[in-house]
Amino acid sequence: MKLYVSERAPNPRRVQMFIAEKGMTGIEEVLVDINAHEHKSHPALSRSPVARIPVLELDDGRVLSESRAICAYLEGLQPEPNLMGRDAEERAFIEMADRHVEWYVTLPLAQAIRHQHPGLAVLEQPQFPEFGASQQAKAMETLRWLDGLLQGQPWVAGQRFTIADITAFCTIEFARLLKFKPGEQGLAALAAWRDRVAAR
Amino acid sequence: MKLYVSERAPNPRRVQMFIAEKGMTGIEEVLVDINAHEHKSHPALSRSPVARIPVLELDDGRVLSESRAICAYLEGLQPEPNLMGRDAEERAFIEMADRHVEWYVTLPLAQAIRHQHPGLAVLEQPQFPEFGASQQAKAMETLRWLDGLLQGQPWVAGQRFTIADITAFCTIEFARLLKFKPGEQGLAALAAWRDRVAAR
Incomplete structure (x- = not known):
């Protein structure tokens, strides 16, 4: 999996903190310069015009955007420590x-x-x-x-x-x-x- | 359970449509006049200053606001037909x-x-x-x-x-x-x- 992030923006940081709290490893981080509009020309990122940083690219090529949706997916992969509710x-x-x-x-x-x-x-x-x-x-x-x-x-x-x-x-x-x-x-x-x- | 709704606003309607798709019955609807700021003086609604219509009041007195959170709760009560994902x-x-x-x-x-x-x-x-x-x-x-x-x-x-x-x-x-x-x-x-x- 690859996580596309940008510097100083609050939303990528949410996912990065979520991953740190989970102690998850093996997710590659790719830094994108949104001020230079780099995300608009990137193949994985430009596929959906409403996908904004952060974006999680799964190993099967599917792309998941929206911080909270990415966190929900990661919580499913590794439920503990639980951060979004057990039921x-x-x-x-x-x-x-x-x-x-x-x-x-x-x-x-x-x-x-x-x-x-x-x-x-x-x-x-x-x-x-x-x-x-x-x-x-x-x-x-x-x-x-x-x-x-x-x-x-x-x-x-x-x-x-x-x-x-x-x-x-x-x-x-x-x-x-x-x-x-x-x-x-x-x-x-x-x-x-x-x-x-x-x-x- | 009581669902507090207002007329013509999109958020209460989201929950009402969700309930209709589920075919759930037994949730009492209470109409609130937000233009007259009725929600600011209502005991169940004024408890949280950030709780906006719609609000679901549970039988144990707890209050759940935010359309999507209310829907997540209702989906837990009645999972089918599924509207928010099975896993x-x-x-x-x-x-x-x-x-x-x-x-x-x-x-x-x-x-x-x-x-x-x-x-x-x-x-x-x-x-x-x-x-x-x-x-x-x-x-x-x-x-x-x-x-x-x-x-x-x-x-x-x-x-x-x-x-x-x-x-x-x-x-x-x-x-x-x-x-x-x-x-x-x-x-x-x-x-x-x-x-x-x-x-x-």
């Missing part, structure tokens, strides 16, 4: 937590960065800086929600480390592009959780 | 297809509607009409991709009807708010697929 009920509650992070924290933060950061102008055309600023304000609200959640439980989905922690961690690290650091925003529970994840 | 590999490929629709068709179309339609001003403040127009253009590109995909296979995830068809169908019906009809845009395969889904 349908647990899978549903972990998916809910993961989606809360993705849609209400990752998405507005990514839009804030894509529409405001000069370095992202090559990927997001046209940029709408005022829209980006409004999304940053929304993300700050949901980050306060996340901080509140983590005051009552050790991990994003509850009592154990799951994929939702990986999604949230990659999002918050990506938010450094907005000079965001949870400790400096008075989000103490979020900052402590961030340090627990970083220590793994 | 981890199939689940991963169906999740990929579902996410391609969600992130590259549903999201830009929803943003186009929320930032341009006067009727949505109560939910999206402030609206950025130029951003909405740019998202509409992106959605039209991915709708052409979807039309091309459906020229080569009968259903969005391949050879059988899955949750990805439900997501795509609800998105396209919601796009009527932009006066979008696939047949009028020269997207013949998409229009024929839409009619196949509507006939179910």
